[in-house]
Amino acid sequence: MKIAIFTDTFLPDVNGVAKTLGRLTKYLDKSHHSYIVISPKLTKNEMNAGQIYRQSSFPFPLYKDCRISVPNTLHLKEIIKKFQPDIIHVATPFSIGLAGLRLAKKYGIPVVGSYHTDFDHYLKYYHLTLLSKALWRYMEWFHQPLLRIFVPSMVTRDQLHKKGFQRLQIWQRGVDMNVFHPDYDxxxxxxxxxxxxxxxxxxxxxxxxxxxxxxxxxxxxxxxxxxxxxxxxxxxxxxxxxxxxxxxxxxxxxxxxxxxxxxxxxxxxxxxxxxxxxxxxxxxxxxxxxxxxxxxxxxxxxxxxxxxxxxxxxxxxxxxxxxxxxxxxxxxxxxxxxxxxxxxxxxxxxxxKQKWEERFEELLYSYHQVIEEIKTKQKHA
CATH class of the missing domain: 3.40.50.2000 (Glycogen Phosphorylase B;)
Structure with a gap:
């Protein structure tokens, strides 16, 4: 498969989303799948490296450890036309995620997404609960075109299901027992x-x-x-x-x-x-x-x-x-x-029992299912 990942956070960021996607790309390298990652540029002089295409970004004023990206739409079009992905995975609902949605629609590429962060719950800690309704309206709009929404837990699935989200699928996380184990001094x-x-x-x-x-x-x-x-x-x-x-x-x-x-x-x-x-x-x-x-x-x-x-x-x-x-x-x-x-x-x-390899195989199988479903629909159209 050829997979295009659009994300507003990626390594070397230190958060669960960036680390999970970093592990995913390493697994794709090992399993000989092709991929590209569209992610924010963290420093002015940062260059694109291998399959990673960095987009200009600036710190989010309310939360400086998060960055707002300014995707280069023309450049991204060229990248997608050249790479010709079988599927697009949007991992975040912000500017780069939006770019991924638009390109998927423009070129008729199957698109899936993952829900990593409970932004609504975050609002109460920053005294911004008045924005909750607007946030959910946006999240519903953003996720509506996705052919799968991968969620990491039953709690998150139930929360989104109550909000009317569809095509939800649990994709749990794993652990690297080569690093996290009890055999230390x-x-x-x-x-x-x-x-x-x-x-x-x-x-x-x-x-x-x-x-x-x-x-x-x-x-x-x-x-x-x-x-x-x-x-x-x-x-x-x-x-x-x-x-x-x-x-x-x-x-x-x-x-x-x-x-x-x-x-x-x-x-x-x-x-x-x-x-x-x-x-x-x-x-x-x-x-x-x-x-x-x-x-x-x-x-x-x-x-x-x-x-x-x-x-x-x-x-x-x-x-x-x-x-x-x-x-x-x-x-x-x-x-x-x-x-x-x-x-x-x-x-x-x-x-x-919680191995990353099994989690990534589950994800790749779901990608494959989505691609086949689209092909079947196109045959009978």
Missing amino acids: YSVIRQKYQIKQKYILSYVGRLAPEKNVDLLPEIAKQLPPEWRNNIHWLIVGDGPSKADLTNNWQDKVTFTGFLPQKEVAHIVAASDLFIFPSETETFGNVVLEALATGTPVVAANAGGVKNIIQEGFTGKLCNSNHIDSYTNSIQTILEDAEWRKQLKQNAIRYAQ
Whole structure:
């Protein structure tokens, strides 16, 4: 197959969409499918490389880590005419995604899309809920022509189904067990970050309001003193909330900033618990990665995460924004070493079944189905 991917975020961006699409392109390389990626240019002097065609972009004023692209329509037409894709996959609903939709319509190319981000839920964290109706009208309009809408979880599928979206199909995520596994030397992390406390609790992700990270220092603060004194927190990531978190955190904590995947995996593997309060995840890749290292997860009972965590089997799901729910879960797991060991084993077994290769084969099979459906319709037209 020849696949054209249109996305407003791609590597080296650090987010779930960019990482997933990066893994997809690596898999397409291995499986000898042809592809091109249309994505934003991150720096002025950035050049197109191989199958990656970068479009001019600028930071989004309200969220500077996101970029707004200005696609070169004439250039994209030439690229598409030359490449002649069998299918177009639009991964984001912004300017580059719109360009993909228009080109698919212009040249009669089958078009599918994937829904990665719960933008509506994001609005409440930026006090923009008045835009919710307009956002959904736009999202419905944008997704209406798509022959498949790939969603990462049952929660997201149900949410979109209630909004009247059609042709929904679950496409879950996988985990790289070559990187995320339990067989690390945990003492290395303790030495590197000078951790003397008995327990390590970690968080990995963007430090931003929509990830609900402001709950983390509150959770730390409300743990009983005998627990607080025995816990060291490792916070991996960066973002606009970092300054507030640093100022509000009164306990033993280390902010590592962004780290390479291997270092992230090492930290999470060395942790006794992974804490994840985000309610806006359509899936929650980092949660699955934590389970792959054998680290039980305490997370919000919301979004796609609740389709990953099996309550009491691989972790605990907490009432959203109820700090007591988090502190009780943390204490319950930490004080029961035998149960923690069982959670670890359960987590690894579950994660080992979630292979990226199988997920990508499912996606490629769906591409093939869509292409064949169009051919059949054209034959009988």
